[in-house]
Amino acid sequence: MADKKEEILKRPLYVFDLPHELLLTLQLKEPNFLSEDQANDSSEAWKVAGISNGKDGTDQTGGSTACGLCNISFQNLADQRRHVKSDWHGYNLKQKLRGLQAVNEVEFEKLVGDLDESISGSDSSISEDEDDGSVAKESTLSALLKKQARLHDTTEADVTPQRKKRGSGSPPRIWFSSPLLPSNTSLGVYRALFTTSEQQNPDVLDILRKKQLKPAQVKPTQNGSNGVPLPSSMIGPNVFLCMIGGGHFAAMVVSLTPKLGKKATGIEERQAIVIAHKTFHRYTTRRKQGGSQSANDSAKGAAHSAGAGIRRYNEVALEAEVRALLSEWKELIDGSELLFVRATGTTNRRTIFGPYEGQILRPNDPRVRSFPFSTRRATQAELMRAFVELTRMKVSEVDEAALAAAAAEEQRRSELATKSANTPSKSVAPKISKDEGTALLHTSQLQALIRRSKVPAIISYISQNSISPDFIFHPPTTQANHHASTPLHLAASLNSPAVILALLAKAGADPTIVNGEGKPPFDIAGDRATRDAFRVARSELGENKWNWDAAHCPAPLLKAEADEREASGRAESQKIEADRRKAETERLEREAFANGGRKPPSKTTGKALGATERTGAELREQEGRGLTPEMRAKLERERRARAAEERMRRMASGEWQ
Numbered sequence: 001m002a003d004k005k006e007e008i009l010k011r012p013l014y015v016f017d018l019p020h021e022l023l024l025t026l027q028l029k030e031p032n033f034l035s036e037d038q039a040n041d042s043s044e045a046w047k048v049a050g051i052s053n054g055k056d057g058t059d060q061t062g063g064s065t066a067c068g069l070c071n072i073s074f075q076n077l078a079d080q081r082r083h084v085k086s087d088w089h090g091y092n093l094k095q096k097l098r099g100l101q102a103v104n105e106v107e108f109e110k111l112v113g114d115l116d117e118s119i120s121g122s123d124s125s126i127s128e129d130e131d132d133g134s135v136a137k138e139s140t141l142s143a144l145l146k147k148q149a150r151l152h153d154t155t156e157a158d159v160t161p162q163r164k165k166r167g168s169g170s171p172p173r174i175w176f177s178s179p180l181l182p183s184n185t186s187l188g189v190y191r192a193l194f195t196t197s198e199q200q201n202p203d204v205l206d207i208l209r210k211k212q213l214k215p216a217q218v219k220p221t222q223n224g225s226n227g228v229p230l231p232s233s234m235i236g237p238n239v240f241l242c243m244i245g246g247g248h249f250a251a252m253v254v255s256l257t258p259k260l261g262k263k264a265t266g267i268e269e270r271q272a273i274v275i276a277h278k279t280f281h282r283y284t285t286r287r288k289q290g291g292s293q294s295a296n297d298s299a300k301g302a303a304h305s306a307g308a309g310i311r312r313y314n315e316v317a318l319e320a321e322v323r324a325l326l327s328e329w330k331e332l333i334d335g336s337e338l339l340f341v342r343a344t345g346t347t348n349r350r351t352i353f354g355p356y357e358g359q360i361l362r363p364n365d366p367r368v369r370s371f372p373f374s375t376r377r378a379t380q381a382e383l384m385r386a387f388v389e390l391t392r393m394k395v396s397e398v399d400e401a402a403l404a405a406a407a408a409e410e411q412r413r414s415e416l417a418t419k420s421a422n423t424p425s426k427s428v429a430p431k432i433s434k435d436e437g438t439a440l441l442h443t444s445q446l447q448a449l450i451r452r453s454k455v456p457a458i459i460s461y462i463s464q465n466s467i468s469p470d471f472i473f474h475p476p477t478t479q480a481n482h483h484a485s486t487p488l489h490l491a492a493s494l495n496s497p498a499v500i501l502a503l504l505a506k507a508g509a510d511p512t513i514v515n516g517e518g519k520p521p522f523d524i525a526g527d528r529a530t531r532d533a534f535r536v537a538r539s540e541l542g543e544n545k546w547n548w549d550a551a552h553c554p555a556p557l558l559k560a561e562a563d564e565r566e567a568s569g570r571a572e573s574q575k576i577e578a579d580r581r582k583a584e585t586e587r588l589e590r591e592a593f594a595n596g597g598r599k600p601p602s603k604t605t606g607k608a609l610g611a612t613e614r615t616g617a618e619l620r621e622q623e624g625r626g627l628t629p630e631m632r633a634k635l636e637r638e639r640r641a642r643a644a645e646e647r648m649r650r651m652a653s654g655e656w657q
Contacts, residue, residue, distance in 0.1 A: 008180060013393035014270045015189055016213045016256050022178055023212065028205055029175040029186055069093065069102055078417055087141045094145060111144060172372040173394060174204060188394035192369045193338070213237070213257045215270060238275060240329075240336040241387060243378035244348045247284035247292075247314065249322050250378040252277040253332045254387050272387060276332060277380055280321050282314035294347050319351045326352075326360040333360055339367045340386070342375055439474035442467055443481075450490050455502045458487070462507055469507035482516035483524070489513075492521040497533035500525075504537035511537075511551035522552045528569070532562040 008022055018026075065080045066073040069092050074080040083089055091111075092102040103111070173188035181187075189208065191199060198207050213236060236257035243250050258270035284292050286307075293311035297303065326333065333339065339361065343352045353363045361368070373389060376382050432440070442465065449458045462469055470488070473481040484490040488509045491499040500521070503509040511534065514520055525531045531554075538548050539556035614622075620639075624632045 009395060011269055013187070013395070014258055015193060015208075015391050015393055016211055017215055017258050017270055018212065018393070022180060023209060025178045025180050026176045026187070026205055026208070027178065029177045069096060071102070071104070076413070078413060082417065087144075090141050091144060094141075175396075176205075182397075184397050186396045186398065188396060190372055190390055192340070192372050193390060195337070196366045215258045215260045216255075216273065237337045238332070238335065239338045239340065239387075240333050241340045241383050242352070243342040243375060243383065243386075244322065244352060245342070245344055245378055247282045247318065248378040249280040249318065250278070250380055250383050251325060251329070252380065252383045252387070253329065253336065256337070256391070272384065272391075274384075276329060277383070278325055279378070279380055280318060280325075282318040282321075284311050284315045284318060286311065292345070292347050295345070315347065322351055323356065323358075323360075327358060330360055337367065338369055339365065340369045340371055340390070342371050342378070436474065442471060443473045446471065446487055447473065447490060450487055450496065450499055451494060453496050453499055455498050458499065459502060459506050469503055469509040470513055476516065485515040486513055486521070488521040489515050489524060492525045492530060495526045495530045497529045500530060500533040501537055504534070505540055510546065511553060512547055520551045529562075529566055532557055532565065536562050 008019060013019075013022075065075070065077055067080065067083055067089065070083070070089055072083070074083065088105060088108045091108060095102050170191060172191055174191055176187045176189070177183070177185070178187065194204070194207065198204075201207060216236075236255055238253055238255045241252050241254065253275040255273040255275055257273065259273050261269055261271040286293065286296060292315065293303075293308055294315055297308075297312075302308070341352060341361065343349045349363075352361055353359075354361075371386055371390075373386075375386055445461060446458070446467075449461060461467070462471075470486050472485055473490075475481065476485060484493045486509070488500065488503050488511065491503060504511060511521055515524070522531065522534050525534070534551070534553045535555065535557035536559050538553050539558055543556075620636075624635065627635065
């Protein structure tokens with residue numbers, strides 16, 4: 001069977017041209033029509049069984065099983081999901097939206113206890129009748145919100161959080177199996193390739209067999225090129241694909257009838273026949289800020305910059321170009337079996353679906369489909385990739401024994417959770433102890449002071465609260481505290497020499513303590529000034545204070561030498577910056593002179609031969625160009641005042657004759 005599988009799967013399986021022996025042995029794999037909750041449970045069972053969707057074999061949907069809003073953690077993902085559906089979480093969410101403080105479970109129970117409504121509907125988060133449970137949940141939460149907001153005169157719908165309407169919940173693919181393949185191998189076809197009436201037909205296999213197309217034998221054109229003659233390629237069914245977003249638009253009409261081709265290895269493959277394709281691009285998106293100009297105008301008002309005007313013009317131009325192309329392709333679009341459209345956002349959907357005069361695409365057209373997978377920027381290559389993904393049969397290998405065991409385990413956990421939820425005893429969220437709370441407080445205060453380099457405040461805080469200078473930040477399991485676990489480590493990582501010297505010389509911090517990575521504070525220092533602070537502390541404290549070799553600290557250094565090194569380094573940096581500024585100024589002057597501006601001042605003294613010297617009146621006229629009469633008068637007064645001061649100075653010094 002392995003040889004047979006390799007023979008069948010040696011080339012990609014094109015949905016509309018499957019091998020004859022595989023097509024005859026295909027069998028529909030149940031269940032293919034799952035509700036949304038069942039699909040979620042199935043995906044959860046895959047995770048429990050150790051089957052992931054990531055390329056590296058790891059689950060890429062992981063997250064923390066905790067609720068930061070309600071300050072509670074959970075043992076598993078099922079408990080977290082039940083908590084999100086509870087009245088307590090919904091009430092705290094409303095509190096946050098109003099800018100108020102969240103409440104704990106005891107306070108929430110006290111609030112609910114004052115109401116006349118029962119909370120039995122919200123206690124059982126898993127119910128056989130989901131609609132009844134949601135109504136009970138909404139009524140309880142609504143009554144509590146009405147009482148606190150004093151909105152008894154409003155309707156319940158005004159304060160009830162609207163639940164998202166559930167769709168069909170059908171999985172994106174229909175799965176098949178075949179006796180020619182191992183039992184753990186399944187073949188999937190995208191449901192979007194079937195029309196609405198075909199999806200409602202239970203005999204999907206018969207429909208799939210009728211959709212098979214014979215590959216076209218495309219002959220080269222008369223001029224010897226490999227081009228495809230357009231009239232013959234348009235024979236047969238085709239699909240229309242288009243994407244628009246961020247000022248990019250791409251559209252393509254592709255025939256479902258494949259053409260035969262061969263790779264360099266000699267393996268035969270099916271290639272797509274592109275009937276027509278077109279791409280547009282206009283500058284409509286605000287750089288580094290995102291969003292179209294029209295969306296920004298709607299939210300903040302019309303901007304009056306040059307870029308905003310260009311983007312508005314390009315939006316209108318792109319809309320006109322797209323609609324003109326759709327009108328030009330009307331015959332091709334009307335003859336397409338399916339229309340795959342990606343148009344996110346109000347502006348993009350209005351461009352494609354209108355309404356406008358002579359509208360081609362309509363949102364209620366039963367042929368319209370969205371791409372059942374993630375897509376990238378709208379380009380011709382992306383459209384071709386999407387077409388190949390749509391029409392290529394997915395091959396999946398699943399360990400069904402492990403999947404069944406995982407599903408049974410999940411069912412058992414669900415039943416246990418249901419029983420525990422129906423019991424009167426309620427699980428209390430784990431609370432932190434007093435010592436842990438104090439450690440968290442000291443951690444936040446010390447880290448804030450060290451980051452702002454408040455040296456006196458750091459020393460005062462440590463002494464007043466009787467904290468060890470080698471205090472371990474809490475919780476030590478976080479990434480930041482793992483790298484910088486003590487105040488000295490944090491100061492070294494932030495390159496703060498003043499804080500390091502104060503912690504070592506005044507607070508008595510131990511430089512030999514290592515962090516979670518096994519490094520002393522000196523090893524994570526980022527610049528020379530920070531490392532010199534350790535050497536100065538070694539010089540001031542002496543060799544017998546600490547094991548400086550274990551702290552990886554070099555030879556001691558006097559503070560005067562450290563200051564001199566810092567001053568020389570600062571002077572060198574200033575000199576480099578001055579040279580850079582000078583070179584940049586000279587470059588700008590040369591460029592201005594090359595573009596017809598003023599000539600840069602010459603470095604040589606003396607006058608060039610034949611050069612005419614300008615008079616004082618000409619120089620004053622040149623300086624006054626572009627100035628208003630008031631500014632010219634002010635400039636003339638200042639010039640005369642300076643001349644008078646110069647005459648008085650010369651007379652006082654005896655230079656005036």
